[in-house]
Amino acid sequence: MTFSRREFLASLAAYPLVMNTSLQAADAPTILIIGAGIAGLAAARSLSDQGLKVTVIEARERTGGRIHTSRVWPEYPLDLGASWIHGQRQNPITELANAAQAKRIATSYDNAELYIDARLKQLGVQGTNETAMENLVSKALKQAANLDTDISLQAAVERVVNKPLGSAYQAQLNFYLNSTYEQEYSGSTQEISAQTVEDNEEFSGADVLFPQGYDQIPNYLAQGLDVRLGQIVSRINYTNAGVTVKTQDQTYKADYAIITVPLGVLKRKTIQFNPSLPAAKQAAIQRLGMGLLNKAYLRFNTVFWPKDIDWLEYLSPDAGCWVEWVSFAKTGAPVLLGFHAADRAREVEAWSDQALIADAMKVLKAMFGNAIPQPTSAQITRWAQDPLAYGSYSFNAVGSSNQDRQALASKSGRLYWAGEATHSAYPGTVHGAYLSGVRAAKAVLKLV
Ligand SMILES: Cc1cc2nc3c(=O)[nH]c(=O)nc-3n(C[C@H](O)[C@H](O)[C@H](O)COP(=O)(O)OP(=O)(O)OC[C@H]3O[C@@H](n4cnc5c(N)ncnc54)[C@H](O)[C@@H]3O)c2cc1C
Incomplete structure (x- = not known):
């Protein structure tokens, strides 16, 4: 049976939440994922389900990133970030929502x-x-x-x-x-x-929203993952031998890392990369807009x-x-x-x-x-x-194009990249971010 790209990605989305232990050898590569938004969780889920040792490092005290359901009015959960699955047909978030049994309502x-x-x-x-x-x-x-x-x-x-x-x-x-x-x-x-x-x-x-909150989706993906909350990454060193990530009070080491922090954070340079990121990636970060x-x-x-x-x-x-x-x-x-x-x-x-x-x-x-x-x-x-987003989502600013998104998505040494801004077809959306995470996981899996 041959698979189209979309079918393959959809099949990854439908992976059951069980661990395949076939790759859990002592020498299996270790992976750090920076950011527990939908991109980071998608990557972590895919890799963890394949038996790889994955640690997700997240600055906030919650998962979901720009998916953030407020329960300040307990009877009315409301989304402060993303609300809708935009276009629910063949959308990978629909499959997740079905698996999570999350109720949806269409608006038009x-x-x-x-x-x-x-x-x-x-x-x-x-x-x-x-x-x-x-x-x-x-x-x-x-x-x-x-x-x-x-x-x-x-x-x-x-x-x-x-x-x-x-x-x-x-x-x-x-x-x-x-x-x-x-x-x-x-x-x-x-x-x-x-x-x-x-x-x-x-x-x-249809465009559908979640009357009980969009956070059901990141919560579903995050089940059983090793997510370290409250860890603000300030420095990432990467060499041919591995990656070292520093937060305010910890140092994490791994063979590879997947970076999913928002474009707004990359623009502000609140994370120091050593060595500096390649010129093409820096130019892309500058050219693309954070809206x-x-x-x-x-x-x-x-x-x-x-x-x-x-x-x-x-x-x-x-x-x-x-x-x-x-x-x-x-x-x-x-x-x-x-x-x-x-x-x-x-x-x-x-x-x-x-x-x-x-x-x-x-x-x-x-x-x-x-x-x-x-x-x-x-x-x-x-x-x-918000110092962990510095904006809502990316857009093509004057002089920028999908080439910049590809440059942002391309690997730099042992660093792999995901997040909504790295997706050319579906930027600025939950499904684009999710697919970018699956893509980065797939690239890392090729190394195994
Ligand atoms: C108001 C609003 C409405 C939207 N509406 C929709 C919608 O209806 N439908 C839709 O499809 N999309 C919508 N979007 C876009 C959608 O929310 C995003 O595209 C998507 O959630 C981005 O996911 P991500 O994983 O790429 O980034 P994020 O969710 O931002 O995840 C990145 C993570 O990195 C963490 N991080 C940042 N800096 C550091 C650091 N130094 N150390 C450690 N961790 C760090 C962040 O805390 C965050 O958790 C909306 C966004 C906003 C803001």
Whole structure:
């Protein structure tokens, strides 16, 4: 029987959680995995299931990394990092979710309601003019593709748009660029590459989220693994003979290591590599963008918005301001989730919780009227300030391409690499990170 690449990866995903002891000889190589996010856990699971001795070193006091379920409101587990399996068909995370018997609920971008700000209604705006915007951006990207040098998505759009823009048109364009690109890729339109922005792939099928929390997936993978929590790696020495990893209070030695820390951490150089990383890898780290997507969950005493709608969208003259909301009424929770992406997200990270909630309420009142209740509490993320992520996920910044992701993924001596930013087809996603971990494990297994 021959296997396609996808079938092979899917079969790895479906490995039962039992240990194959065939490789557990005394001289089997030892492997350190830096980071217990989904990439690190996928690599550790695959190698451990093949009988290799694997130790996972994680700075946080929990596994999951950018998958982080909050149980601050015990009856409503909510995800502060990833929420969805994007495209559940043939997606390896679906297989894991099935194996973990994790309940899922589908949401759809088509099940959306648009709310138009009164200032735009006065100008006669009745909708988002999506087809016109789609055509405009598609023309902009086609023209940018023929340029010798890459430009930003914003610059590409400005080359094809008829000026001057009326304020109604400008608001519709901003809405489209924010909801379609900035919220999706987490970079700003000024930073996103016009030439390579769409060089990724997607799985088909519904987008599903986990009403009992995404952490069921990392928890499932982590069962029985040797994970050392609270170990902040500061230095990695690698030679032809092996790898030494230093944390605040321990030194770990192994034959090989798999590095899965986020691109944001690599950009900040909080881990010292000795010898320095190869120039191509350093250039890739610099060129690729680390974006920002933040979440604000507001909890109310009652659901005052339409119960059966998934996405509540807000079209206003204020660019990037509370454009997208998700209702959790479907899961039984009187909770709204508002997003901020890119520049606007960076700006509001500096605000206090109180100021952010007041701003959100101003918008919700514009959408639903002044009679709506105040939230009883809120949970707000600030991923750019998280020193173990320094952002939400990677995107193709101007001048970067999948070649940079390949350079990031390529091995350097005894160091192997995984993590969402190293995956060319599915960057910025849980499934991309997972597949990158399986890929790194496969490369290490070839050495055995
Ligand atoms: C707000 C938000 C929403 C998202 N929504 C979705 C979504 O709906 N669907 C989707 O598919 N994806 C989504 N993503 C992206 C997804 O969460 C990530 O792509 C994926 O979880 C990354 O996994 P990873 O293993 O590559 O990295 P991580 O999960 O970040 O794992 C890396 C680990 O390395 C650890 N680490 C860092 N520095 C050190 C150090 N010095 N020493 C030791 N350990 C260290 C970190 O603590 C972390 O645990 C979202 C992300 C965010 C932030």
